[in-house]
Amino acid sequence: MTQNYDKLPQDAFTRIPRDTQEAEKISKPSVSFWQDAWRSLKKNKGAIISLILFGLIVLMSFLGPVISPYEPNDQTITHANLPPKIPVIENLGIMDGVGTLGGREVDLYEMKNVEQNYWFGTDGLGRDMFSRVWKGTQVSLFIAFVAAAIDMLIGVIYGGISGYFGGRVDDVMQRIVEILTGIPNLVVVILFILIMDPGILAIIIALTITGWTGMSRVVRGQVLKYKSQEFVLAARTLGASDTRIIWKHLMPNVLGVIIINTMFTIPGAIFFEAFLSFIGLGLQAPDASLGTLINDGYKLIQYQPHILLFPAVVLSLIMIAFNLIGDGLRDALDPKMKD
Amino acid sequence: MARYIGKRLIYMFITLALIATFTFFLMKILPGSPIASADKLSPEQRAVVEARYGLDQPLPVQYFDYMFGLLQGDLGISINQFKGANVTDVILSRMGPSAQIGFQGMLLGTVLGILFGMVAALRQNTWVDYGSTIVAIIGISIPSFVFASMLQYWLGLKLDLFPVALWKDGFMSSVLPSIALAMFPLATAARFIRTEMIEVLGSDYITLAKAKGASGSEIAFKHAFRNALIPLITVLGPMAVSILTGSLVVEQIFAIPGIGEQFVKSIMVNDFSIIMGTTIFFSVFLIVIILVVDILYGVIDPRIRLSGGKS
Numbered sequence: 001m002t003q004n005y006d007k008l009p010q011d012a013f014t015r016i017p018r019d020t021q022e023a024e025k026i027s028k029p030s031v032s033f034w035q036d037a038w039r040s041l042k043k044n045k046g047a048i049i050s051l052i053l054f055g056l057i058v059l060m061s062f063l064g065p066v067i068s069p070y071e072p073n074d075q076t077i078t079h080a081n082l083p084p085k086i087p088v089i090e091n092l093g094i095m096d097g098v099g100t101l102g103g104r105e106v107d108l109y110e111m112k113n114v115e116q117n118y119w120f121g122t123d124g125l126g127r128d129m130f131s132r133v134w135k136g137t138q139v140s141l142f143i144a145f146v147a148a149a150i151d152m153l154i155g156v157i158y159g160g161i162s163g164y165f166g167g168r169v170d171d172v173m174q175r176i177v178e179i180l181t182g183i184p185n186l187v188v189v190i191l192f193i194l195i196m197d198p199g200i201l202a203i204i205i206a207l208t209i210t211g212w213t214g215m216s217r218v219v220r221g222q223v224l225k226y227k228s229q230e231f232v233l234a235a236r237t238l239g240a241s242d243t244r245i246i247w248k249h250l251m252p253n254v255l256g257v258i259i260i261n262t263m264f265t266i267p268g269a270i271f272f273e274a275f276l277s278f279i280g281l282g283l284q285a286p287d288a289s290l291g292t293l294i295n296d297g298y299k300l301i302q303y304q305p306h307i308l309l310f311p312a313v314v315l316s317l318i319m320i321a322f323n324l325i326g327d328g329l330r331d332a333l334d335p336k337m338k339d
Numbered sequence: 340m341a342r343y344i345g346k347r348l349i350y351m352f353i354t355l356a357l358i359a360t361f362t363f364f365l366m367k368i369l370p371g372s373p374i375a376s377a378d379k380l381s382p383e384q385r386a387v388v389e390a391r392y393g394l395d396q397p398l399p400v401q402y403f404d405y406m407f408g409l410l411q412g413d414l415g416i417s418i419n420q421f422k423g424a425n426v427t428d429v430i431l432s433r434m435g436p437s438a439q440i441g442f443q444g445m446l447l448g449t450v451l452g453i454l455f456g457m458v459a460a461l462r463q464n465t466w467v468d469y470g471s472t473i474v475a476i477i478g479i480s481i482p483s484f485v486f487a488s489m490l491q492y493w494l495g496l497k498l499d500l501f502p503v504a505l506w507k508d509g510f511m512s513s514v515l516p517s518i519a520l521a522m523f524p525l526a527t528a529a530r531f532i533r534t535e536m537i538e539v540l541g542s543d544y545i546t547l548a549k550a551k552g553a554s555g556s557e558i559a560f561k562h563a564f565r566n567a568l569i570p571l572i573t574v575l576g577p578m579a580v581s582i583l584t585g586s587l588v589v590e591q592i593f594a595i596p597g598i599g600e601q602f603v604k605s606i607m608v609n610d611f612s613i614i615m616g617t618t619i620f621f622s623v624f625l626i627v628i629i630l631v632v633d634i635l636y637g638v639i640d641p642r643i644r645l646s647g648g649k650s
Contacts (some may be wrong), residue, residue, distance in 0.1 A: 029642055043475070056637060093423035134383055143458055178350060179350065179354050180351065181351055182351070182354035182626055182629075183354060183357070184580065184583075184621060184624065184625045184626075185580075186580070186584050186587075187358065187581065187618050187622055189363055189619075190606070191361070191362060191618065194365070194606065194614070195368065197367055197575060226635055267480070271482050274482055274484075275482065275484070275584065275587075275588065278484050278591075279586055279588060279591065279603045279606075280603070280606075280607060281606065289613055293486065294484070294488075298484075298488050299593070301488055301491070301492055305492060312485045312488075313491075315482065315485065316480060316481045316482075316485060319481065319482070320477065320480040320481075322480075323476055323480050324476065335404060
């Protein structure tokens with residue numbers, strides 16, 4: 001081994017003096033927690049595709065009813081039960097306005113003398129499905145986001161107080177939560193829907209009445225974990241107030257878990273809204289959500305499958321996208337998953 | 340352990356009493372009378388009908404009557420849907436089909452899910468793994484009623500492989516509803532087993548087993564699989580909830596005469612005693628399952644018993 005060193009060209013090397021200053025220098029820019037999370041989220045293809053897909057769906061839920069020439073609730077009886085027809089795609093043999101009538105394939109648009117195109121077809125009352133589906137998406141997303149936001153707010157405050165103050169306060173608050181979580185979600189939601197006037201507000205209240213307990217438990221656990229750590233003790237020794245410790249020292253650490261939890265509450269709320277509408281406890285006509293549209297479509301599945309198809313596809317895409325984004329965020333934000 | 344179980348049982352009773360009380364008063368403040376065509380009756384006729392169902396008593400008396408009946412398994416009398424029939428009998432008579440599709444769905448879902456999850460973990464980052472992940476994501480995301488109506492349309496209506504609906508052809512009628520209910524347990528089990536297996540496969544005792552020369556299949560089944568299976572018990576609770584929630588819509592879609600279909604109908608016709616009875620029945624079912632799961636977990640995994648027993 002030693003003789004090999006002699007053969008090395010000595011002039012190719014320069015001697016570096018020992019420099020303690022140099023050793024301490026940070027060569028790469030420091031990365032904040034959120035930058036780091038974004039970096040690992042970007043590597044997750046499924047999550048990024050889902051993020052884009054979800055963005056498109058949100059965009060369409062606002063643009064859809066506007067770019068469609070028809071209003072979501074306008075009825076044109078002569079144009080009832082038309083299959084979908086889209087100008088360019090119709091040449092491919094799908095969505096060309098051809099439907100079955102009495103067992104034969106016929107171009108229903110020609111037969112009923114319809115000049116216009118209904119991109120997603122029409123329902124039994126001649127309402128444009130394209131604008132109805134996107135309007136329904138808007139309503140479903142609105143319900144889910146508001147319900148998730150309320151869950152988050154109550155859960156964070158309740159869990160935060162319970163975890164931070166601990167002792168008897170924590171004891172009493174946790175016993176209440178234990179009893180509440182014992183009540184099946186399904187039962188509570190259905191009972192509350194029954195006593196309130198059906199509508200968006202009723203669904204939101206029913207979803208949030210016990211929905212916040214999950215968030216409160218997670219937040220409490222995290223607060224309990226962090227509040228006994230040295231950095232909080234240091235802050236308290238320096239005379240920081242409770243409010244400051246909660247907002248400046250605990251919140252940033254708990255935020256990741258809160259976001260992950262919310263990402264999983266939203267698809268849950270979308271599902272429950274659709275579920276309630278499907279069993280007839282949801283929105284009342286003419287209001288539409290994805291759930292009521294699926295319910296309407298299901299009744300006609302044998303003859304007009306397109307009425308079920310589009311809302312079902314949009315609902316499924318939203319659910320898949322949210323679950324993938326949630327998974328991706330959990331991997332990106334959870335420090336335990338870091339290698 | 341005994342102390343833990345005792346504590347959990349007390350909580351269970353408080354929760355159930357709360358649910359029963361809550362449901363009782365909720366039903367009382369609901370708008371409308373439970374008696375069909377109440378407006379057409381004369382005051383005297385009305386008094387007779389109300390006396391028949393005990394509705395003429397003061398509210399506290401009605402409440403305690405109901406709670407006492409509950410303790411003896413008496414859920415009251417159906418008011419307008421099954422005139423005069425005992426609610427407990429109505430529920431019991433409809434349990435068969437619900438239990439059958441629920442059990443079949445659970446079994447099919449868990450077995451397939453465990454299989455998918457295991458294969459995915461052993462063949463990590465191959466197309467088998469990706470395929471099973473996609474199935475799992477779809478299973479968790481797509482609501483059971485969407486999946487059920489797709490099955491009904493394609494396998495029932497278009498391909499004519501199974502009966503489209505109704506409960507007439509014995510086992511064949513139960514196939515599609517069971518598949519629809521199996522999707523969520525399948526997806527949950529597959530994801531869970533995959534994560535657990537990967538973790539277990541990376542642990543020291545697997546390295547030791549490899550070092551002493553155990554074969555691949557021996558390691559997979561004897562060492563990894565057994566240890567990955569234990570935590571699966573924890574997700575049995577959420578699975579049972581999904582089966583129950585799913586049964587409300589799936590029974591509706593396939594016109595199965597089970598408890599779920601019954602419940603949805605009773606909501607439509609405002610049969611208070613049936614709604615209350617079924618609500619309490621569902622609650623008992625779910626709460627008992629979650630309790631059993633928690634206790635079972637402590638019994639099976641000694642590590643948990645050790646730490647849980649002291650507290």
